[in-house]
Amino acid sequence: MRIKIQQMKTINDFNFENKKALIRVDFNVPLNENLEVTDGTRIRAAKDTITKILEDGGSCVLMSHLGRPNGIEEKLSLKHIVSKVSELIGVQVSFVHDCVGQQAEQAVAELENGKLLLLENLRFHQEEKSGDEEFARALAKLGDVYVNDAFGTAHRAHASTAVVAKYFTKNKCFGMLLASEIKNINKVLTHGEQPVTAIIGGAKVSSKITIIESILNKIDHLIIGGGMAFTFIKAQGGQVGSSLVEEDKQALALSILELAKEKNVTIHLPIDAIVADQFSNEANTKIEDIFTISDGWMGLDVGPKTNAIFSDIILNSKTILWNGPVGVFEMESFAKGTISLGNSIAEATKKGAFSLVGGGDSVAAVKQFNLGDEVSYVSTGGGAMLEMLEGKTLPGIEAILE
Numbered sequence: 001m002r003i004k005i006q007q008m009k010t011i012n013d014f015n016f017e018n019k020k021a022l023i024r025v026d027f028n029v030p031l032n033e034n035l036e037v038t039d040g041t042r043i044r045a046a047k048d049t050i051t052k053i054l055e056d057g058g059s060c061v062l063m064s065h066l067g068r069p070n071g072i073e074e075k076l077s078l079k080h081i082v083s084k085v086s087e088l089i090g091v092q093v094s095f096v097h098d099c100v101g102q103q104a105e106q107a108v109a110e111l112e113n114g115k116l117l118l119l120e121n122l123r124f125h126q127e128e129k130s131g132d133e134e135f136a137r138a139l140a141k142l143g144d145v146y147v148n149d150a151f152g153t154a155h156r157a158h159a160s161t162a163v164v165a166k167y168f169t170k171n172k173c174f175g176m177l178l179a180s181e182i183k184n185i186n187k188v189l190t191h192g193e194q195p196v197t198a199i200i201g202g203a204k205v206s207s208k209i210t211i212i213e214s215i216l217n218k219i220d221h222l223i224i225g226g227g228m229a230f231t232f233i234k235a236q237g238g239q240v241g242s243s244l245v246e247e248d249k250q251a252l253a254l255s256i257l258e259l260a261k262e263k264n265v266t267i268h269l270p271i272d273a274i275v276a277d278q279f280s281n282e283a284n285t286k287i288e289d290i291f292t293i294s295d296g297w298m299g300l301d302v303g304p305k306t307n308a309i310f311s312d313i314i315l316n317s318k319t320i321l322w323n324g325p326v327g328v329f330e331m332e333s334f335a336k337g338t339i340s341l342g343n344s345i346a347e348a349t350k351k352g353a354f355s356l357v358g359g360g361d362s363v364a365a366v367k368q369f370n371l372g373d374e375v376s377y378v379s380t381g382g383g384a385m386l387e388m389l390e391g392k393t394l395p396g397i398e399a400i401l402e
Contacts, residue, residue, distance in 0.1 A: 007401055008182065009173040011049055011147055016058030018113060022143025023049065023175060024160050024396075026150035026380065027064035027081060035075060037084040042152070044088050045380055049149045049175035050116065054091065059111045061142050063099055063160055064150070065123040072124045082118060093118050100125065100138035108142045128159045135159045140167035149175025151381040154396030155388075165399035172400050177380065182397065184377040185388050188356050189218055192319030199310075199341065201226035201324030202361060205249045205256075210390045211323070212256055216263045221313055223268045225302055225326025225337065232257070232269055233290055241275065241293035268313060272303030274327070274334060281331040301327030302337035311344040318352070320345055322375075323359040323386070329368070338365050346374035358385040 011021075025046045030038045037043070050060050062085075067076040079095050086093045091114075096107040099119035111117050119142070122128040127135035136159040140146070146168040148154070153161050165172050174182070188196070196219045200208050205228045212222070224232060227244035234240050235250035236257075260267045273290045275297040276283035287303045288294065302310070314320060322345060329338035342365060349355045357366050358379030366372050379385045387394060 008179060009400065010179045011052055011173055011175055014056075014145060014171075014173060016053045016056035016145065019053075019056075019058040019144040020061055020108060020111060020142070021053045021058055021145050021147050022061045022063065022139070022164075023053075023147040024150045024153070024164075025062050025064050025175075026152040027062070027078065027085070028066055028152065029081060029084075031075075031080060035080040037081055040084055040088050042380060043081070043085055045177045046149055046175070047089055049147065049177060050089055050091070052176070053147075054114050054116075057113050059113050060116050061108055061111065061119065062093075062116065063119045063122055063139065063142075065128065065153070065160075066121050067123075069121060069123050071126075076121055076123075078118055078121050085116075085118060089116065091116050096120065100135060100142075105141060122158075122160050129156075131157050131159050131163050133163060136163035137167060139164045143168075144171060146172040147175045148172075148396055148400055149177045150396070151178050151181040151379070151384050153384070154178065154381065154394045155384040155392070157395040162395035162399045165402070174397075174400055178397075180377075181379060181381060181385070184356055185358075185379065185385060187354060188319055188321050189215075189389070192218065193354065194319070195220040195317050196319040196321075197221040197223065197313055197317040198321040199223040199225065199314075199323065199326070201228070201326045201338075202359075203227035203244060205231045205246055205253055208324070209249075209252060209256070211386060213259070214391045215321070215389060216260055216265050219265055219321075221266050221268060221317065222260060223310055223313065223326075225270060225310075225341075226324055229270050229290070229302075229326075230299060236291075238291035239293060240290070240299065241295055242298040243273075243275075243293060244298070268309065270299075270302040270306040270326070271309065272305045273299035274301040274303055274336070276300050276333070279328075281333050283333070285333060300331070301334035307337055307340040310341060314341070314344040314348050315351070317348055318354070320348060320353055320355040321389075322355065322357045322362050323389070325361050325365050329365050339369055342366065342369050342371045342374075346371055349375050358382070358389075
């Protein structure tokens with residue numbers, strides 16, 4: 001999905017004085033068994049948008065989902081996050097126990113400039129996910145301007161992301177987070193400074209095939225790591241022991257190698273691996289050539305020679321996209337490759353490269369190894385970012401552009 005930046009209406013195009021902004025945020029945050037927020041990253045990400053509106057002299061009506069409730073589930077009520085939102089945004093938040101109807105409308109009517117109101121979990125109503133028109137119209141009554149700042153749900157055609165926007169013909173825009181996501185992903189997709197390197201990792205070729213095919217036109221180097229690398233190695237006649245292989249995707253792997261050659265993209269596969277005799281942090285391990293892994297042993301991380309090669313490619317890149325780890329980094333014994341990769345990206349960034357990290361597992365790795373401040377941009381949307389890289393149209397973005 002290519003978006004001309006000049007097409008984008010953002011909150012900076014509006015003055016919110018005496019206006020109520022209905023903002024779709026992504027406050028789908030993790031809670032512990034005591035229903036306390038354990039990671040407030042997504043809440044912090046909305047702060048700039050909320051602050052701008054309040055400083056203009058407006059008020060904010062915040063709507064979000066939390067989890068995947070089946071009807072009303074008390075443990076997934078957004079009331080549990082009110083104190084954390086107040087703490088992280090720095091403004092006291094009031095809460096209403098529904099997101100549509102008389103109770104919600106009354107709370108919005110009483111909302112004063114400079115104040116924040118959080119609505120109850122959108123997904124307590126099944127009409128949210130089905131994109132119901134009447135439900136969207138009921139939501140639309142709760143604001144003067146619609147702001148979408150939820151990149152994490154922009155790929156969903158839900159009532160609060162895609163349908164509600166049609167009731168705000170001119171008064172709709174992107175929040176700062178969503179605008180920033182679009183600009184940074186576009187930077188890689190449309191005008192990345194060369195050489196452009198994409199690192200695609202993770203377990204399965206099948207889940208990344210569309211992305212790989214879509215980005216081959218835009219990159220110079222493709223590094224393939226993680227479990228999916230073994231399908232490529234076996235397809236070329238390698239012996240991969242008990243490593244993860246998608247047997248039915250070997251022909252596909254070969255066709256990707258062929259397509260890359262046609263497009264003058266250099267593909268880099270691991271040349272050695274840290275192999276283990278079982279899938280466990282306590283397993284016996286050794287380093288082997290990736291084409292001749294012993295029977296009964298499985299590759300769970302890239303080896304030191306591979307780390308050196310990957311590092312060299314990354315340090316000579318000007319634009320870097322990282323999606324997916326190169327090993328089972330959740331286990332300390334198999335985290336070295338992903339840590340080395342992250343450190344190389346951080347070093348390249350320091351030298352002036354633009355680096356974008358996105359997709360659940362690589363974002364988790366960046367957090368775990370404290371690399372968040374060392375890269376140019378960490379995307380907040382897993383599925384949304386992947387669909388954007390695949391060139392798909394995202395309903396939540398399209399609805400603002402219409």
